[in-house]
Amino acid sequence: MKSTVEHLSPTRVRINVEVPFDELKPNFDRAYRKLAQQVRIPGFRPGKAPAKVLENRLGRGVVLDEVVNEAIPAKYMEAVNAEEVRTLGRPDIEVTKIEDGDHLAFTVEVDVRPEITVPAFGELSVTVDDVEITDEEVDRQLDELRARFGTLTGANRPAEDGDFVSIDLSATVDGEDVPDASTTGLSYQVGSGELIEGIDEAIIGSSAGESKTFVSKLVAGEFAGKDADITVTVQSVKVRELPEADDEFAQMASEFDTIDELRDNLRERVSMAKKMQQGVQARDKVLEALLETTEVPLPETVVGAEVEMRAHDAVHAFDHDDAKFNEFLESQGQTREQFDADMRTEAEKAVKTQLVLDSVADAENLTVSDQELTERIIYQAQRFGVSPDEYVQRAQQSGQLGAIFADVRRGKALASIVRQATVTDASGNSVDFDALFGPVTPAEDTATENAEAEPAEAK
Structure with a gap:
């Protein structure tokens, strides 16, 4: 093959x-065997x-078609490996010549990873x-803990912000009942913002016993984006x-004997959470600076495929009805053209981010261990409320296991970049990233030293 x-x-x-x-x-041999099983010829067994x-x-x-259809994907991959081409997306294949008995010729146009030169990360x-x-934040944490041990008692007065009520709901649009928006005995904390x-x-x-009607836009279902007359009846x-x-x-x-010890522990938790938030802010800012x-x-x-996937996800909640989706956008003060433009900008940024982080991961020879992949799978399974085994099965069926692996690897690349960048807080202090990324391992230390030695040019 050439x-x-x-x-x-x-x-x-x-x-x-x-x-x-x-x-x-070998392709001809398999083609003959396959075709022989598909046709019945008098005088010959199947x-x-x-x-x-x-x-x-x-x-x-017919034989040549069978041979070509089987041979081209394998020969394409053979050429890709021989030429060390780093492909992206689906190839466009065209058979240019079939010289029976002599040779088969075809061309493939395909996107590839571009050459990317990233800056020295220490310059970021x-x-x-x-x-x-x-103290107010610590008090808020303490109040949330007290609320878990609180008791609900009836109030012989009108409802106030923060009260817990049992309510009935019903809705109509242009006089037509909306069954999906009706319920009885719904428990709700006033002011939580969890309902319409x-x-x-x-x-x-x-x-208790009073009803009121108000107008609000429905956000889902058949009447999404339309104004509805909603009646709420307070039951209790x-x-x-x-x-x-x-102290009691x-x-x-908690495991503490005094309220002061509990407060100190809550302060430590608030501090850890804020350090995590600070680390996330640093990660996002470093990535922005890198891009x-x-x-x-x-x-x-590749960008087109990302746009198509995002558009599919956006209209999925509206049963892929573009008219309903456009009505929803209008209710949010946005046109479809504006949405499409914003979506393309986001898709381009997502593709750019993936390419840059993949390049960094390649340059630093980053790998993903079985434990790291397992931890990500467990985390994702918990997010979707399924078992890890079920999540893996779904990922396999949808061909997403490779994407999970790539996502973990990109996360490691970004962590390496952030550690090497210069990150200070508003007071001028250096930021410690152990809370976000964990302590540096010897392998990461070596990778960092190699990366700091020269800027990375990745392909």
């Missing part, structure tokens, strides 16, 4: 492949008809917020009484 590569652009190539018929003999008989019965063209510099902990817009204002000031009003924040409560709600300083030619077909 193959050559033409570079059409920084992100696209044409691979020319020529395969002698001698190399296609699968036993000779090649010449099959060709006389079916025609040489960002500033993040200080970690500041107030306008409901808190309707409930506040209402006593309750308040939550909290236990006193004292500390002993009941701004790195030129990346974008493969159009």
